[in-house]
Amino acid sequence: MRVIGRMLFVAMIALTSLGAMSQQRAEQPANDQEIRIGNVMPYSGPLSEFGAIGQAEAAYFDMINARGGISGRKIRFITRDDNSDPAAAMELTRNLVEKDDVQLMFGSFGTPGNLATRWYLNEKKIPQLFVASGDEELSQARAFPWTMGWQPPFRSEGRIYANYIQAYYPRKKIVVLWQNDQFGRTLYKGIQEGLGDLNRQILVDIAFDIGDEHLEGHVAVLKRADADIFVFLGVPSTASKVIKLAASLNWHPVFIVNDASASIANAMAPAGLENSSGVVSAAFLKDPSDPAWKDDPAMKNWFAFMDKFYQVESANNSAALYGYAAAEALTQVLKQCGDDFSRDNIMRQAASLRDYKPSVALPSIKMNTSPDSYLPIKQMRLVQFDGRSWQPFGEVIETAFTEGAKR
Numbered sequence: 001m002r003v004i005g006r007m008l009f010v011a012m013i014a015l016t017s018l019g020a021m022s023q024q025r026a027e028q029p030a031n032d033q034e035i036r037i038g039n040v041m042p043y044s045g046p047l048s049e050f051g052a053i054g055q056a057e058a059a060y061f062d063m064i065n066a067r068g069g070i071s072g073r074k075i076r077f078i079t080r081d082d083n084s085d086p087a088a089a090m091e092l093t094r095n096l097v098e099k100d101d102v103q104l105m106f107g108s109f110g111t112p113g114n115l116a117t118r119w120y121l122n123e124k125k126i127p128q129l130f131v132a133s134g135d136e137e138l139s140q141a142r143a144f145p146w147t148m149g150w151q152p153p154f155r156s157e158g159r160i161y162a163n164y165i166q167a168y169y170p171r172k173k174i175v176v177l178w179q180n181d182q183f184g185r186t187l188y189k190g191i192q193e194g195l196g197d198l199n200r201q202i203l204v205d206i207a208f209d210i211g212d213e214h215l216e217g218h219v220a221v222l223k224r225a226d227a228d229i230f231v232f233l234g235v236p237s238t239a240s241k242v243i244k245l246a247a248s249l250n251w252h253p254v255f256i257v258n259d260a261s262a263s264i265a266n267a268m269a270p271a272g273l274e275n276s277s278g279v280v281s282a283a284f285l286k287d288p289s290d291p292a293w294k295d296d297p298a299m300k301n302w303f304a305f306m307d308k309f310y311q312v313e314s315a316n317n318s319a320a321l322y323g324y325a326a327a328e329a330l331t332q333v334l335k336q337c338g339d340d341f342s343r344d345n346i347m348r349q350a351a352s353l354r355d356y357k358p359s360v361a362l363p364s365i366k367m368n369t370s371p372d373s374y375l376p377i378k379q380m381r382l383v384q385f386d387g388r389s390w391q392p393f394g395e396v397i398e399t400a401f402t403e404g405a406k407r
Helices: 017-026 048-066 086-098 111-124 154-168 182-201 215-224 236-248 264-271 297-310 318-336 343-350
Strands: 002-005 034-041 074-081 104-106 174-179 202-208 229-233 254-257 280-283 379-385 390-398
Touching: 034 048, 034 086, 048 074, 048 297, 048 318, 074 086, 086 104, 086 111, 111 182, 154 182, 154 229, 154 254, 154 280, 154 379, 174 182, 174 215, 182 202, 182 229, 202 215, 215 236, 229 236, 236 254, 236 264, 264 318, 280 390, 297 318, 318 343
Parallel strands: 002 074, 034 074, 034 104, 174 202, 174 229, 229 254, 254 280
Antiparallel strands: 280 379, 379 390
Protein backbone atom coordinates (compact mmCIF):
# COMPACT_ATOMS: atom_id res chain seq x y z
CA MET A 1 0.00 0.00 0.00
CA ARG A 2 1.68 3.18 -1.11
CA VAL A 3 0.71 6.77 -0.72
CA ILE A 4 2.39 9.41 -2.86
CA GLY A 5 1.45 12.85 -1.59
CA ARG A 6 2.39 15.76 -3.81
CA MET A 7 1.91 19.10 -2.13
CA LEU A 8 2.27 22.76 -2.94
CA PHE A 9 4.35 23.99 -0.03
CA VAL A 10 3.30 27.60 -0.29
CA ALA A 11 -0.30 26.63 0.38
CA MET A 12 0.41 23.09 1.74
CA ILE A 13 -2.55 21.56 -0.13
CA ALA A 14 -2.85 18.56 -2.40
CA LEU A 15 -2.27 19.14 -6.09
CA THR A 16 -5.07 16.87 -7.21
CA SER A 17 -8.11 15.11 -5.83
CA LEU A 18 -6.16 11.85 -6.07
CA GLY A 19 -3.43 13.38 -3.93
CA ALA A 20 -6.04 14.49 -1.41
CA MET A 21 -7.53 11.00 -1.32
CA SER A 22 -4.06 9.52 -0.86
CA GLN A 23 -3.33 11.89 2.01
CA GLN A 24 -6.59 10.95 3.71
CA ARG A 25 -5.74 7.29 3.26
CA ALA A 26 -2.29 7.84 4.77
CA GLU A 27 -3.74 9.43 7.88
CA GLN A 28 -5.63 6.29 8.84
CA PRO A 29 -4.40 5.12 12.24
CA ALA A 30 -1.61 2.55 12.35
CA ASN A 31 -2.44 -1.06 13.12
CA ASP A 32 -0.60 -4.30 13.82
CA GLN A 33 -1.17 -5.51 10.26
CA GLU A 34 1.08 -2.96 8.56
CA ILE A 35 4.50 -1.37 8.67
CA ARG A 36 4.32 2.38 8.03
CA ILE A 37 7.35 3.89 6.31
CA GLY A 38 7.88 7.61 5.65
CA ASN A 39 9.91 9.11 2.83
CA VAL A 40 10.66 12.56 1.35
CA MET A 41 11.70 13.00 -2.29
CA PRO A 42 12.19 15.81 -4.86
CA TYR A 43 9.34 14.85 -7.19
CA SER A 44 9.38 18.44 -8.43
CA GLY A 45 11.99 21.18 -8.56
CA PRO A 46 15.60 21.28 -9.74
CA LEU A 47 16.47 17.72 -8.67
CA SER A 48 13.27 16.06 -9.85
CA GLU A 49 15.22 13.59 -12.01
CA PHE A 50 15.96 11.78 -8.73
CA GLY A 51 12.26 11.42 -7.91
CA ALA A 52 12.52 8.09 -9.74
CA ILE A 53 14.22 6.76 -6.60
CA GLY A 54 11.06 7.18 -4.53
CA GLN A 55 8.79 5.92 -7.30
CA ALA A 56 10.84 2.74 -7.63
CA GLU A 57 10.80 2.26 -3.84
CA ALA A 58 7.01 2.60 -3.83
CA ALA A 59 6.76 0.04 -6.63
CA TYR A 60 9.14 -2.33 -4.82
CA PHE A 61 6.97 -2.29 -1.70
CA ASP A 62 3.91 -2.90 -3.90
CA MET A 63 5.70 -6.05 -5.06
CA ILE A 64 6.46 -7.10 -1.48
CA ASN A 65 2.80 -6.56 -0.54
CA ALA A 66 1.66 -8.60 -3.54
CA ARG A 67 3.80 -11.44 -2.18
CA GLY A 68 2.14 -11.28 1.23
CA GLY A 69 4.15 -8.55 2.93
CA ILE A 70 6.71 -9.15 5.68
CA SER A 71 5.80 -11.52 8.51
CA GLY A 72 2.18 -11.17 7.43
CA ARG A 73 2.26 -7.35 7.55
CA LYS A 74 1.73 -5.11 4.55
CA ILE A 75 3.95 -2.10 3.98
CA ARG A 76 2.34 1.33 3.79
CA PHE A 77 4.91 3.55 2.07
CA ILE A 78 4.04 7.23 2.46
CA THR A 79 6.21 9.46 0.29
CA ARG A 80 6.03 13.25 0.00
CA ASP A 81 7.43 15.86 -2.37
CA ASP A 82 9.74 18.42 -0.71
CA ASN A 83 10.75 20.24 -3.93
CA SER A 84 14.41 19.97 -2.75
CA ASP A 85 13.62 22.41 0.07
CA PRO A 86 15.09 21.54 3.52
CA ALA A 87 12.40 23.54 5.33
CA ALA A 88 9.70 21.60 3.49
CA ALA A 89 11.55 18.34 4.26
CA MET A 90 11.46 19.22 7.96
CA GLU A 91 7.74 20.03 7.95
CA LEU A 92 6.83 16.94 5.94
CA THR A 93 8.95 14.66 8.11
CA ARG A 94 7.35 16.05 11.26
CA ASN A 95 3.90 15.40 9.77
CA LEU A 96 4.85 11.88 8.74
CA VAL A 97 5.91 11.12 12.31
CA GLU A 98 3.24 12.98 14.26
CA LYS A 99 0.21 12.67 11.95
CA ASP A 100 0.87 9.63 9.78
CA ASP A 101 2.50 7.71 12.64
CA VAL A 102 5.29 6.17 10.55
CA GLN A 103 7.55 3.71 12.32
CA LEU A 104 10.63 4.88 10.45
CA MET A 105 11.88 7.27 7.80
CA PHE A 106 13.61 5.56 4.90
CA GLY A 107 15.62 6.68 1.90
CA SER A 108 14.79 10.39 1.95
CA PHE A 109 16.79 12.19 -0.71
CA GLY A 110 19.51 14.81 -0.36
CA THR A 111 22.03 16.03 2.17
CA PRO A 112 20.37 19.34 3.22
CA GLY A 113 16.96 17.79 3.89
CA ASN A 114 18.36 14.85 5.84
CA LEU A 115 20.60 17.10 7.91
CA ALA A 116 17.61 19.37 8.61
CA THR A 117 15.58 16.45 10.00
CA ARG A 118 18.37 14.53 11.74
CA TRP A 119 18.18 16.26 15.15
CA TYR A 120 14.40 15.91 15.30
CA LEU A 121 14.39 12.22 14.36
CA ASN A 122 17.18 11.35 16.80
CA GLU A 123 15.45 13.24 19.59
CA LYS A 124 12.24 11.31 18.86
CA LYS A 125 14.21 8.04 18.44
CA ILE A 126 12.78 7.46 14.96
CA PRO A 127 14.99 5.39 12.63
CA GLN A 128 16.29 7.51 9.73
CA LEU A 129 17.51 4.66 7.57
CA PHE A 130 19.51 4.38 4.35
CA VAL A 131 19.32 8.09 3.53
CA ALA A 132 19.85 8.87 -0.16
CA SER A 133 23.01 10.90 0.37
CA GLY A 134 26.69 10.09 0.45
CA ASP A 135 27.54 12.74 3.02
CA GLU A 136 29.43 11.04 5.85
CA GLU A 137 27.85 13.45 8.36
CA LEU A 138 24.75 11.25 7.99
CA SER A 139 26.64 8.15 9.14
CA GLN A 140 27.86 9.21 12.57
CA ALA A 141 26.88 6.23 14.72
CA ARG A 142 28.00 7.65 18.05
CA ALA A 143 26.65 11.17 17.69
CA PHE A 144 23.39 10.27 15.88
CA PRO A 145 22.53 6.62 16.60
CA TRP A 146 19.16 6.77 14.78
CA THR A 147 20.54 8.00 11.44
CA MET A 148 22.24 5.67 8.94
CA GLY A 149 23.59 6.24 5.45
CA TRP A 150 23.62 3.71 2.63
CA GLN A 151 25.85 4.49 -0.34
CA PRO A 152 29.64 5.06 -0.36
CA PRO A 153 30.66 8.50 0.97
CA PHE A 154 31.01 11.30 -1.59
CA ARG A 155 34.33 12.41 -0.13
CA SER A 156 35.77 8.92 -0.45
CA GLU A 157 34.50 8.78 -4.03
CA GLY A 158 36.36 12.02 -4.74
CA ARG A 159 39.56 10.54 -3.33
CA ILE A 160 39.14 7.55 -5.67
CA TYR A 161 39.27 9.91 -8.66
CA ALA A 162 42.32 11.69 -7.23
CA ASN A 163 44.11 8.37 -6.77
CA TYR A 164 43.18 7.34 -10.30
CA ILE A 165 44.65 10.55 -11.71
CA GLN A 166 47.85 10.11 -9.72
CA ALA A 167 48.23 6.49 -10.87
CA TYR A 168 47.37 6.89 -14.55
CA TYR A 169 48.03 10.57 -15.34
CA PRO A 170 50.78 11.87 -13.03
CA ARG A 171 51.69 15.53 -13.54
CA LYS A 172 48.85 16.03 -16.04
CA LYS A 173 46.82 19.26 -15.93
CA ILE A 174 43.29 19.15 -14.51
CA VAL A 175 40.14 21.29 -14.72
CA VAL A 176 37.02 20.74 -12.61
CA LEU A 177 33.38 21.71 -13.15
CA TRP A 178 31.44 21.11 -9.95
CA GLN A 179 27.86 21.57 -8.80
CA ASN A 180 27.63 24.44 -6.35
CA ASP A 181 25.93 22.69 -3.44
CA GLN A 182 26.92 20.42 -0.57
CA PHE A 183 26.93 17.39 -2.89
CA GLY A 184 29.34 18.91 -5.40
CA ARG A 185 31.50 20.58 -2.75
CA THR A 186 31.95 17.32 -0.84
CA LEU A 187 32.98 15.41 -3.96
CA TYR A 188 35.42 18.15 -4.91
CA LYS A 189 36.81 18.26 -1.37
CA GLY A 190 37.59 14.54 -1.65
CA ILE A 191 39.51 15.15 -4.88
CA GLN A 192 41.50 17.98 -3.30
CA GLU A 193 42.29 15.86 -0.25
CA GLY A 194 43.33 12.95 -2.45
CA LEU A 195 45.63 15.09 -4.57
CA GLY A 196 47.20 16.74 -1.53
CA ASP A 197 50.28 18.71 -2.57
CA LEU A 198 49.43 17.99 -6.22
CA ASN A 199 46.44 20.34 -6.12
CA ARG A 200 48.55 22.71 -8.21
CA GLN A 201 47.70 20.39 -11.12
CA ILE A 202 44.17 21.85 -11.00
CA LEU A 203 44.47 24.84 -13.33
CA VAL A 204 40.84 26.01 -13.17
CA ASP A 205 37.72 25.00 -11.27
CA ILE A 206 34.26 26.43 -11.90
CA ALA A 207 31.19 26.03 -9.70
CA PHE A 208 27.81 25.96 -11.44
CA ASP A 209 24.25 26.07 -10.14
CA ILE A 210 21.48 23.66 -11.12
CA GLY A 211 19.80 25.16 -14.16
CA ASP A 212 22.89 27.23 -15.00
CA GLU A 213 22.41 28.86 -18.41
CA HIS A 214 26.12 29.46 -18.97
CA LEU A 215 27.40 25.91 -19.37
CA GLU A 216 28.73 26.63 -22.86
CA GLY A 217 30.76 29.54 -21.50
CA HIS A 218 32.06 27.45 -18.61
CA VAL A 219 33.22 24.65 -20.92
CA ALA A 220 34.87 27.16 -23.26
CA VAL A 221 36.81 28.68 -20.34
CA LEU A 222 37.94 25.24 -19.19
CA LYS A 223 39.06 24.31 -22.70
CA ARG A 224 41.24 27.41 -22.92
CA ALA A 225 43.16 26.17 -19.87
CA ASP A 226 44.59 23.48 -22.16
CA ALA A 227 44.12 20.74 -19.54
CA ASP A 228 44.49 17.00 -20.07
CA ILE A 229 41.79 15.90 -17.61
CA PHE A 230 38.23 17.22 -17.19
CA VAL A 231 36.47 16.26 -13.95
CA PHE A 232 32.70 16.77 -13.84
CA LEU A 233 30.81 16.59 -10.53
CA GLY A 234 27.05 16.96 -10.79
CA VAL A 235 23.83 15.34 -12.03
CA PRO A 236 23.29 13.23 -15.17
CA SER A 237 21.28 15.79 -17.14
CA THR A 238 24.10 18.33 -16.81
CA ALA A 239 26.83 15.76 -17.44
CA SER A 240 25.31 14.88 -20.81
CA LYS A 241 25.25 18.56 -21.85
CA VAL A 242 28.84 19.13 -20.76
CA ILE A 243 30.22 16.08 -22.59
CA LYS A 244 28.36 17.12 -25.73
CA LEU A 245 29.57 20.72 -25.45
CA ALA A 246 33.20 19.63 -25.11
CA ALA A 247 32.91 17.48 -28.23
CA SER A 248 31.31 20.37 -30.16
CA LEU A 249 34.39 22.45 -29.32
CA ASN A 250 36.61 19.64 -30.62
CA TRP A 251 37.99 19.15 -27.12
CA HIS A 252 38.64 15.57 -26.08
CA PRO A 253 40.24 15.45 -22.61
CA VAL A 254 40.19 12.46 -20.29
CA PHE A 255 36.66 12.76 -18.87
CA ILE A 256 35.90 11.76 -15.27
CA VAL A 257 32.30 11.93 -14.03
CA ASN A 258 30.93 11.11 -10.58
CA ASP A 259 28.91 7.97 -9.93
CA ALA A 260 25.51 9.70 -9.89
CA SER A 261 26.16 10.89 -13.46
CA ALA A 262 27.55 7.60 -14.76
CA SER A 263 24.38 6.44 -16.49
CA ILE A 264 24.34 5.26 -20.09
CA ALA A 265 20.65 6.07 -20.54
CA ASN A 266 20.61 9.36 -18.64
CA ALA A 267 24.01 10.84 -19.52
CA MET A 268 26.22 8.93 -21.97
CA ALA A 269 23.60 8.26 -24.67
CA PRO A 270 22.11 11.79 -24.63
CA ALA A 271 25.64 13.19 -24.96
CA GLY A 272 26.31 10.87 -27.90
CA LEU A 273 27.89 7.45 -27.44
CA GLU A 274 30.92 8.41 -29.52
CA ASN A 275 31.40 11.60 -27.49
CA SER A 276 31.12 9.64 -24.23
CA SER A 277 33.53 6.87 -25.17
CA GLY A 278 36.42 6.80 -22.70
CA VAL A 279 34.55 8.43 -19.78
CA VAL A 280 35.79 7.15 -16.40
CA SER A 281 33.76 6.87 -13.20
CA ALA A 282 33.41 4.80 -10.03
CA ALA A 283 30.34 2.66 -9.38
CA PHE A 284 28.79 0.26 -6.89
CA LEU A 285 25.55 -0.66 -8.70
CA LYS A 286 24.95 -2.15 -12.12
CA ASP A 287 23.74 0.19 -14.86
CA PRO A 288 20.35 -1.07 -16.13
CA SER A 289 21.10 0.34 -19.60
CA ASP A 290 24.40 -1.55 -19.85
CA PRO A 291 24.12 -4.50 -22.29
CA ALA A 292 26.79 -6.31 -20.26
CA TRP A 293 24.04 -7.30 -17.79
CA LYS A 294 21.40 -8.48 -20.28
CA ASP A 295 21.77 -12.13 -19.21
CA ASP A 296 22.34 -11.40 -15.51
CA PRO A 297 19.60 -13.12 -13.40
CA ALA A 298 19.28 -10.16 -11.02
CA MET A 299 18.83 -7.73 -13.90
CA LYS A 300 16.27 -10.01 -15.51
CA ASN A 301 14.35 -9.79 -12.23
CA TRP A 302 14.74 -6.00 -12.37
CA PHE A 303 13.23 -5.77 -15.84
CA ALA A 304 10.38 -8.11 -14.86
CA PHE A 305 9.74 -5.93 -11.80
CA MET A 306 9.72 -2.76 -13.90
CA ASP A 307 7.33 -4.31 -16.40
CA LYS A 308 4.84 -5.47 -13.76
CA PHE A 309 5.04 -2.91 -10.96
CA TYR A 310 6.61 0.30 -12.28
CA GLN A 311 5.43 0.38 -15.91
CA VAL A 312 7.31 3.36 -17.29
CA GLU A 313 8.46 3.96 -20.85
CA SER A 314 12.07 2.95 -20.10
CA ALA A 315 13.46 0.54 -17.52
CA ASN A 316 16.97 1.97 -17.95
CA ASN A 317 16.82 4.65 -15.25
CA SER A 318 19.79 4.40 -12.87
CA ALA A 319 18.03 6.45 -10.19
CA ALA A 320 15.15 3.97 -10.21
CA LEU A 321 17.61 1.09 -9.87
CA TYR A 322 19.16 2.87 -6.86
CA GLY A 323 15.71 3.03 -5.24
CA TYR A 324 15.09 -0.63 -5.99
CA ALA A 325 18.41 -1.64 -4.38
CA ALA A 326 17.81 0.50 -1.30
CA ALA A 327 14.27 -0.87 -0.86
CA GLU A 328 15.64 -4.40 -1.22
CA ALA A 329 18.13 -3.66 1.58
CA LEU A 330 15.43 -2.26 3.85
CA THR A 331 13.30 -5.34 3.18
CA GLN A 332 16.21 -7.46 4.40
CA VAL A 333 16.35 -5.41 7.61
CA LEU A 334 12.60 -5.81 8.16
CA LYS A 335 12.81 -9.56 7.55
CA GLN A 336 15.52 -9.78 10.20
CA CYS A 337 13.11 -8.12 12.65
CA GLY A 338 11.03 -11.30 12.92
CA ASP A 339 7.79 -10.31 14.66
CA ASP A 340 9.31 -7.36 16.53
CA PHE A 341 8.85 -4.18 14.49
CA SER A 342 9.58 -1.81 17.34
CA ARG A 343 11.77 1.14 16.41
CA ASP A 344 14.52 -0.14 18.68
CA ASN A 345 14.61 -3.50 16.93
CA ILE A 346 14.43 -2.00 13.43
CA MET A 347 17.50 0.06 14.25
CA ARG A 348 19.20 -2.91 15.89
CA GLN A 349 18.71 -5.05 12.79
CA ALA A 350 19.87 -2.25 10.47
CA ALA A 351 23.11 -2.20 12.48
CA SER A 352 23.50 -5.99 12.17
CA LEU A 353 23.95 -6.58 8.43
CA ARG A 354 26.64 -9.15 7.60
CA ASP A 355 27.93 -9.40 4.02
CA TYR A 356 24.49 -8.65 2.61
CA LYS A 357 24.65 -8.20 -1.16
CA PRO A 358 21.96 -6.18 -2.94
CA SER A 359 21.07 -8.20 -6.03
CA VAL A 360 21.86 -5.34 -8.42
CA ALA A 361 25.17 -4.37 -6.81
CA LEU A 362 28.36 -4.93 -8.76
CA PRO A 363 30.18 -8.20 -8.02
CA SER A 364 32.02 -8.18 -4.66
CA ILE A 365 30.06 -5.15 -3.35
CA LYS A 366 28.51 -6.05 0.01
CA MET A 367 26.77 -4.32 2.91
CA ASN A 368 28.13 -4.56 6.44
CA THR A 369 27.01 -2.62 9.50
CA SER A 370 27.52 -2.72 13.25
CA PRO A 371 26.55 -0.49 16.19
CA ASP A 372 29.81 1.40 15.57
CA SER A 373 29.70 1.39 11.75
CA TYR A 374 26.85 3.16 9.96
CA LEU A 375 28.40 3.09 6.47
CA PRO A 376 26.71 0.06 4.90
CA ILE A 377 28.49 0.20 1.52
CA LYS A 378 32.20 0.94 1.66
CA GLN A 379 33.34 -0.32 -1.75
CA MET A 380 33.39 0.93 -5.35
CA ARG A 381 34.81 -0.14 -8.71
CA LEU A 382 36.52 2.07 -11.29
CA VAL A 383 34.75 1.74 -14.64
CA GLN A 384 35.35 3.12 -18.14
CA PHE A 385 32.74 3.55 -20.87
CA ASP A 386 33.79 2.01 -24.18
CA GLY A 387 30.99 3.55 -26.24
CA ARG A 388 28.63 0.69 -25.49
CA SER A 389 29.24 -0.69 -22.00
CA TRP A 390 30.97 0.10 -18.70
CA GLN A 391 34.20 -1.88 -18.40
CA PRO A 392 35.48 -2.38 -14.82
CA PHE A 393 39.21 -2.17 -14.23
CA GLY A 394 41.46 -2.53 -11.24
CA GLU A 395 40.44 -4.11 -7.95
CA VAL A 396 37.42 -3.41 -5.76
CA ILE A 397 38.31 -0.24 -3.84
CA GLU A 398 37.65 -0.02 -0.12
CA THR A 399 36.77 3.52 0.86
CA ALA A 400 39.20 4.98 3.37
CA PHE A 401 36.86 7.17 5.41
CA THR A 402 36.81 6.38 9.14
CA GLU A 403 33.52 7.10 10.91
CA GLY A 404 33.66 9.60 13.69
CA ALA A 405 37.09 10.88 12.64
CA LYS A 406 37.69 14.56 13.17
CA ARG A 407 37.99 16.49 9.95
